[in-house]
Amino acid sequence: MAWTEPLGGNKYKLVERDPSQASRPKKSISVEMPEEIAKSKSEKKKEAWLAVELSKWSEAVISGKFEDKGKNRRKSQKTTFSDFIPIWKKGYAKENMGGKTILNVMSIVDSRLIPEFGDYWMSDITTLQIVEWSGSLVNIKTQRPLATNSRLNIYKVMKSIFDAATGWGVIKSNPMDGVKRPSQGKKEKKEIRSKKKVFTRGEVEKLLIALYALPARWRLYYTGAILGGFRRGELLAVEWKDIDQEKSAIWVDKQITLDEYGKKIEGEVKTEDSEGWIVMPKWYMDELKIYRRQWVKEKLNCKKWLEDDKEYIFHSGNGVMYYPSTPTLTWGRFLAKNKLPHVKLHGLRHTAGMLLRESGTDLKTIQERLRHTKLDTTANIYSHKSESIDRAAVAPLEELNPKRVKIAP
Structure with missing residues (x-):
């Protein structure tokens, strides 16, 4: 048997037992009486409206055609x-x-x-x-x-x-x-x-000579990566205002990267620790000084400079920033054409670290130069096997050769 329960105001709960359930749990629904009926002075009109609504709800529950709003609500909360x-x-x-x-x-x-x-x-x-x-x-x-x-x-x-x-x-x-x-x-x-990950010191010497086969901008880009350990996009974002000849250093605080739609943009560097001055060899900075004359001449001869407020040292013409993938493609072609051992472009950053390590530089200094956030990162990368370091480590053992001792048999 169905019944109603007042909920306050013009709202009522309609209740009926579900005959399809063994324990016959109660099924209920709340309804709100229309304003014009609720304000009516006729109690019979109110009772009639409730009776009709209760009858409809009772029939729906008994016939199994009622809408379980709680179940539907739970279903709507499920997400694919x-x-x-x-x-x-x-x-x-x-x-x-x-x-x-x-x-x-x-x-x-x-x-x-x-x-x-x-x-x-x-x-x-x-x-x-x-x-x-x-x-x-x-x-x-x-x-x-x-x-x-x-x-x-x-x-x-x-x-x-x-x-x-x-x-x-x-x-x-x-x-x-x-x-x-x-x-x-x-x-x-x-x-x-x-797989080869870095160049040896001897290979670097040959590589720096081979790079003269490239246009000056690419030669200086790859040479800078070897000497300074720059990340690919960092060196692409360097402008002339970031060069300090007195300090013999290059300032890094941005990089050329891609946005979520694949469009090239100037973005922040990888981490806060990536910002800083990178001290470079004086001979490299002198090369940049010479190259700047050529760069300025090209800008003056350019019909339409598309980056009025930017002066990227390495650009694709008209002052426009390179795509981050362009140095990678150019590097691969250069190695293949000159039949040089294949090392990924990012391997030049590791090469910079290995050159320092093989020269006896401590890990803390290497960390600061390559701008790693943690010393563990530097240690994990530059603690792997190095032929020159192995040879230096074993050198003292040469003194133990028995034939160097006069009393040896």
């Missing part, structure tokens, strides 16, 4: 993976990532995650599902198993997304908690170790 991505991007990615990082992360989301998890409710995605999917990842082009570094990037994006979903109450438990972080196997570590 695809629907959650814009929320995560706005609430987390844009607050904690740079434009280029967002660009790379969204590339992983669009190419890897959305096709696999897009239509799933966030709460329905399980640890086992993620583990099985992760184990089947292959390179899209070659169909070979995906490299650990690529799997690690995917893992980091997934963890970031589900950590946020858990923290924001979208899901109760985090399925990534049971997913193991990808790590390199012995074979992969061996392959990585076998």
